[in-house]
Amino acid sequence: MPFTQREIRLRPYPRGFHLITAEVVAALPELGSVRAGLLQVFIKHTSASLTVNENADATVRADFESHFNHMVPENATYYRHTLEGPDDMPAHLKAALLGQSVLLPVSRGRLNLGTWQGIYLCEHRDAADGRRLVLTLQGE
Numbered sequence: 001m002p003f004t005q006r007e008i009r010l011r012p013y014p015r016g017f018h019l020i021t022a023e024v025v026a027a028l029p030e031l032g033s034v035r036a037g038l039l040q041v042f043i044k045h046t047s048a049s050l051t052v053n054e055n056a057d058a059t060v061r062a063d064f065e066s067h068f069n070h071m072v073p074e075n076a077t078y079y080r081h082t083l084e085g086p087d088d089m090p091a092h093l094k095a096a097l098l099g100q101s102v103l104l105p106v107s108r109g110r111l112n113l114g115t116w117q118g119i120y121l122c123e124h125r126d127a128a129d130g131r132r133l134v135l136t137l138q139g140e
Contacts, residue, residue: 002138002139002140003136003137003138004028004030004135004136004137004138005134005135005136005137006027006028006134006135007044007132007133007134007135008023008024008027008132008133008135009130009131009132009133010023010121010130010131010132010133011130012128012129012130013121013123013128013131014123014126015065015087015123015124015125015126015128016061016062016065016123017061017062017064017065017120017121017122017123018061018120018121018122018123019055019061019118019119019120020118020119020120020121021055021111021113021118021119024039024041024119024133024135025111027135028135028137030137031106031109031110031111031137032109032110033109034106034109034137034139034140035107035108035109035139035140036106036107036139036140037105037106037137037138037139037140038103038104038105038106038137038138038139039103039104039105039106039111039135039136039137039138040101040102040103040104040134040135040136041101041102041104041119041133041134041135042100042101042133042134042135042136043100043101043121043131043132043133044131044132044133044134045095045100045128045131045132046092046095046100047088047091047092047095047124047125047128048091048095048121048122048123048124048125048128048131049094049095049097049098049099049100049122049124050098050099050100050101050102050119050120050121050122051098051099051102051119051120051122052102052104052113052117052118052119052120053117053118053120054116054117054118055116055117055118056116061120064120064122068094068097068122068124069090072090072093072094072097073090074086074087074090076089076090085126087124087125087126088125090124091124091125092124094122094124095122095124098122102119104119106137106139
């Protein structure tokens with residue numbers, strides 16, 4: 001089973017949860033020739049994360065942002081890692097909770113996602129530069 005690996009840079013996104021499925025698929029034209037396989041998407045950052053979730057209703061993404069901000073607040077008095085601003089330590093914690101990669105099935109040249117599923121970039125910083133992803137496709 002051959003491997004294809006590519007690193008891509010996403011444009012800067014504002015803080016929040018953003019669908020990036022189309023950008024990932026566009027970066028891998030080889031995907032169309034894979035009958036059965038796997039795609040791993042890995043983010044090379046510790047203050048942003050990836051997840052798969054609802055892709056139809058934007059209020060889901062807004063609710064994710066609200067919930068994570070409530071669950072992991074800024075300016076907690078017990079944070080010691082504060083030199084890069086009040087959003088930095090919470091960003092690391094949110095990224096640790098959600099994770100740095102997703103593994104997706106590929107079937108008949110397409111991501112085999114559920115009807116309402118998409119890949120999210122979870123941007124946890126207020127002013128982050130573009131993020132780098134490593135896309136690793138394996139299949140036949």
